[in-house]
Structure formats: C-alpha cells, structure tokens
Amino acid sequence: MTASAVSATGMKSARCPRCGNSFDCGRNTEPFDCWCKSLPALPASELDPRGRCLCPGCLAAAAAPAAAPKGGSAMP
Numbered sequence: 001m002t003a004s005a006v007s008a009t010g011m012k013s014a015r016c017p018r019c020g021n022s023f024d025c026g027r028n029t030e031p032f033d034c035w036c037k038s039l040p041a042l043p044a045s046e047l048d049p050r051g052r053c054l055c056p057g058c059l060a061a062a063a064a065p066a067a068a069p070k071g072g073s074a075m076p
Helices: 056-067
Strands: 012-015 022-025
Touching: none
Parallel strands: none
Antiparallel strands: 012 022
C-alpha cells in the first residue's frame, strides 16, 4: 500500500500528467492555498476533465497564452 507524501502545509506530492515531474499540489488544502492560485486561470480548452493538476512549469506554459494581451499592437 502506498501513501501520498503530505508536507507541513498540507500539500500532497503529485506527478504532472504532461511532463512526469513530481511537485507539491495544494488542490485539497483547506482553506485552498496552493501556489497555482497566483497564476492566471487556464482557458477551457486547456482544462483536464479528470481534474489532474499540472506542475508549476507546465501550468505556467499553459496559462501564458491566456495572460497575453489580445489584439493589441506592440509598443514602438
């Protein structure tokens, strides 16, 4: 039987479904206080219907297009 490692902050050790790296996930912390809430929300097209969390690097890369300005021109 394997148990998930839980840190002092209540975050569980998880494995990223995109890159396979392990990371601390606070999805089930009470109150919700995970590092991911500081990033922009993912567009619906990027959401995993199984609800698996991404590591900091993969989440930042997936959220980057959502955070980019839309339709603006570059400053001279």
